[in-house]
Amino acid sequence: MDSDNQVELKLDELVASGDYESVIFTNLKIGDIIPKSDISAYLIDNVTLPDRLKNHTPGTVPLTQIANKFSGGIGQIWDLFERHGTRKGDITIIPYTKVFEEGIGQCAEKGILTQLCAQTGRKSYYLNGYICIPEDGIELPEPHGFNIIIKENVPHLIDVSNPLFDENGGSKPCIIPISDINEDGEIILASKLKDNRTYFLRL
Numbered sequence: 001m002d003s004d005n006q007v008e009l010k011l012d013e014l015v016a017s018g019d020y021e022s023v024i025f026t027n028l029k030i031g032d033i034i035p036k037s038d039i040s041a042y043l044i045d046n047v048t049l050p051d052r053l054k055n056h057t058p059g060t061v062p063l064t065q066i067a068n069k070f071s072g073g074i075g076q077i078w079d080l081f082e083r084h085g086t087r088k089g090d091i092t093i094i095p096y097t098k099v100f101e102e103g104i105g106q107c108a109e110k111g112i113l114t115q116l117c118a119q120t121g122r123k124s125y126y127l128n129g130y131i132c133i134p135e136d137g138i139e140l141p142e143p144h145g146f147n148i149i150i151k152e153n154v155p156h157l158i159d160v161s162n163p164l165f166d167e168n169g170g171s172k173p174c175i176i177p178i179s180d181i182n183e184d185g186e187i188i189l190a191s192k193l194k195d196n197r198t199y200f201l202r203l
Helices: 003-017 063-069 074-084 096-102 107-118
Strands: 033-037 041-042 086-088 091-095 123-132 138-151 155-165 171-181 184-188 197-201
Touching: 033 107, 041 096, 041 107, 041 138, 063 091, 063 107, 063 155, 063 171, 074 096, 086 138, 091 096, 091 171, 091 197, 107 138, 107 155, 107 184, 138 197
Parallel strands: 041 091
Antiparallel strands: 033 041, 086 091, 123 138, 123 197, 138 155, 155 171, 171 184, 184 197
16 A cells, blocks of 8 residues: 555544544444533534535535635624534434534534535545644643545545635645654644644644
8 A cells, every 4th residue: 555545544544543522423323422521512414514515515525615604703602502412412403404504603613514525426525623723822732623535545634714824914724745644643644834833643
């Protein structure tokens, strides 16, 4: 297996181990529970939500549309959990359809929809991990949801919540080829980004 596929192989090995059921998700199905935090989670109750996106073609991932669909801060998200949540032990769970319909969300909510779009057309993963962006004042890794999508046999990191900016202030979706995942869970990007951001799995 070539080096590009080593990332996919490592992710599949982690999934197969059964030790990362709350960290790495692929082929989301009805009934899956996706953590939002240590005390909250989403229930996947509909895997055909991408069909509700305007002019969506099955198997494609409309990153800009996904990014623009969700807005709001953490307070609004917690309000959703208070209004629609069901307690299961120490965790409050709401159906993902509720957050989709209300359009309130940040990285996790965008990443889950990205996964639902991607998984109908290609190998893909939604990851509960960490991000560090020193240029934006995020000096230490903080919890973050993002995706890895295999395109033309090459794994790409997709971060819908953090677009890439150029010198003129223009932006484009964050789609970055990956070369490896090291033993510490750091995702090694094929090229260094101007804001020096780094991504990690929760290993």
